[in-house]
Amino acid sequence: MKHTLKKGLLFFLIILLLFIARPAFFLLNTYYNDKHNTSTTRQGYINDASRLNETKVEEIPLKKDSAEMIQQIIELIKQAGKENKKISIAGARHSMGGHTLTAAGIMLNMSNLNFMKLDSTGDILTVGAGALWSQVIPFLDKQGKSVLVMQSNNSFSVGGSVSVNCHGWQVNSPPIAATVESFRLIDAKGQLLNCSRTENAALFSLALGGYGLFGVIADVNLRVTDNKMYKISSKKILSKDYRSAFDAFVGKEKNGMAYGRINVTKQNFMEEAIITKFTLIDSKTIKPLEAGSFQKLRRTVFRGSAKSDYGKKLRWSAEKFSSKIIQGKTFSRNQLQNEGVEVFENTQPGYTDILHEYFILKDNLSKFIEGTRKIIPAAKVDLLNITVRNVKADTDVYLAYANEEVFGFVMLFNQATDSLAEKEMILVTQQLIDLAINCKGKYYLPYRLHATKDQMIKAYPNAKDFFILKKNYDPQELFQNKFYQKYK
Ligand SMILES: Cc1cc2nc3c(=O)[nH]c(=O)nc-3n(C[C@H](O)[C@H](O)[C@H](O)COP(=O)(O)OP(=O)(O)OC[C@H]3O[C@@H](n4cnc5c(N)ncnc54)[C@H](O)[C@@H]3O)c2cc1C
Known part of the structure; x- marks a missing residue:
């Protein structure tokens, strides 16, 4: 009887060990083989989150002070217009189809434009387009506030998020555009324009979800909510x-x-x-x-x-x-x-x-x-x-x-x-x-550019007009990226 019990216990332990050993070994192996810091992008080239878009671009260092940076971008746009150079705009570069890149063009890295200010009602956050949600959330948290609509992760910039019109887990809610009260946009002429549902309304609707093709969004007035x-x-x-x-x-x-x-x-x-x-x-x-x-x-x-x-x-x-x-x-x-x-x-x-x-x-x-x-x-x-x-x-x-x-x-x-x-x-x-x-x-649309042009038009029947409007606002096609180059 004692012998059978011992055998049973041993059998149970072996089964338990087998049950635990395989996943434990598998996870340890995964952990030790998980690589870190593997960027292979060559000097002078920039890639996006796809790791498949390495592109040679000119990256001009931008000023740290927000007002100075906006002025610098205005000058840059005017100069690029004169020299017929092309400009692409980059937030955190988590799009995957070269939406932030144009070969031999200037890439504006918006990350320095990251100021934040909550208005006296606590309902509207004015935020520089280069700010990441990982900067916005701790700022709002201190004031008992929170973002209304964003992606499921915090790694993205506000400018990139409104330019693709992101959405997240926020249920029964439209995408982020519904939470945008207004923004300031530097257009192809270098003008700083207020855009809202009542002022420059057409540009408001085109630049939100507009993939950086209508100008540089400098800052955004976002409706926020209570942190609960x-x-x-x-x-x-x-x-x-x-x-x-x-x-x-x-x-x-x-x-x-x-x-x-x-x-x-x-x-x-x-x-x-x-x-x-x-x-x-x-x-x-x-x-x-x-x-x-x-x-x-x-x-x-x-x-x-x-x-x-x-x-x-x-x-x-x-x-x-x-x-x-x-x-x-x-x-x-x-x-x-x-x-x-x-x-x-x-x-x-x-x-x-x-x-x-x-x-x-x-x-x-x-x-x-x-x-x-x-x-x-x-x-x-x-x-x-x-x-x-x-x-x-x-x-x-x-x-x-x-x-x-x-x-x-x-x-x-x-x-x-x-x-x-x-x-x-x-x-x-x-x-x-x-x-x-x-x-x-x-x-x-922010992912790989694998859709055929025909598929794009079938999925987005108003894309043709979208590209016509882009040319109306930007006849020199100053604002460019690989997405535009493929589907225009
Ligand atoms: C791992 C991962 C998870 C994701 N999860 C979600 C999700 O949950 N929900 C969702 O909706 N999307 C999701 N996305 C897509 C993501 O929202 C977009 O790729 C978004 O653009 C990322 O923000 P970004 O700052 O990296 O933008 P970028 O990739 O830098 O830019 C995207 C576009 O916006 C333009 N742009 C950027 N800044 C400005 C500006 N200041 N003015 C004008 N144009 C500008 C760029 O030119 C470009 O065309 C995910 C992507 C990844 C890689």
Whole structure:
């Protein structure tokens, strides 16, 4: 009897060890092989987040003082006009299609223009376009305030964010343009113009989501909100039921946040999803802003899913597990919005992470999911992640991606930087864009320029007029980038 017990215990310990040993070894291996500081950009060249756009540009050092920098940009624009030089504008360069670059042109690095001022009502933040959300959030936090709409990470500049008209997890909300009261724009003549819904209204609508083609946004008046506490809860669902599950679980949640994650393991590709929501709670105590928790572990689990189906399964199990143990925990709005992309971004030489996003009408979610389930497994691509976000109709931006309520499917792929991998990615991107168009949807423009011109016009029928208007405002085509050069 004693002998059998011992054997049973030994067997149990071996199983336990095997159960723990494989993931532990896998994660340790990922951790030790995770590279840091791998920039290979040559001197005099600049790249963007794709790592596939190395371009020789002229970068002129810009003044640190905001007023002086604005004056310097005005002079630069006038001079470039005379010399027929081209100008591109760069925030944090997280766009991926050379949107901040034009070969042999001048690149304006906006990062010094980062002043911030909250008005006496506390509702409007005036912010230099080069400021990053990672600078804005701590500034607002000290004053009990928070950003209304931004991306899911804090690594982006305000100018870059309004110029792509970003959106995030803020549920039942239009993209960021809805929170912009006004901005100052330096146009192709070097004039500093106030743009709002009532002053230079056409430029307001064109420059928001205008990819730097109508001038340099110097500073922005952004509506902000109170920093409040939120309670997390989540629900596991079948992805095919996304729409009804979202309506039942999140519904018309006001001022809340929510996102969905879809399983991308080979065996159960896109079958399950987890919807996570953050509900506004009535709490007088606001937790202070602190460094994010378990960042190294979370990064290791995430990076382990690149090029490994085992890693993807492990990550999905970890996500399901953590979604259970985290239920009911509370976070401040600023804490939720204050995480950088370094928590997950690729640093491995020879590889890059490439984002896609498709905006799909509510009624067509199942059709899009079904189509994606056929396209991606048939392609030689490594899909790491799909998150789903809800975006309400945008009535402010000319080149809008959300003319009515849509759900954004954000897909993150890990890709080798060689030409074979690029060809495969072009193919799959074009298939996904066709699928999105068939679902009466659109694709997001700040990423790779893989859409054909025909696809762009189908997805954005007013793009032709957008480019005509660009030439009206900027006849010399002073403001340029690779996106414009491809689609104009
Ligand atoms: C890892 C990752 C996660 C992302 N997550 C999200 C997300 O959750 N939601 C979302 O909507 N998007 C997301 N994006 C896309 C992101 O919002 C855009 O790429 C955004 O432009 C990044 O800001 P940036 O400061 O890096 O802009 P940049 O890449 O520097 O610039 C983007 C465009 O804006 C123009 N621009 C920049 N500053 C100015 C200015 N001052 N005046 C005029 N034009 C200007 C540039 O010329 C360019 O055309 C993500 C991208 C990455 C890489």
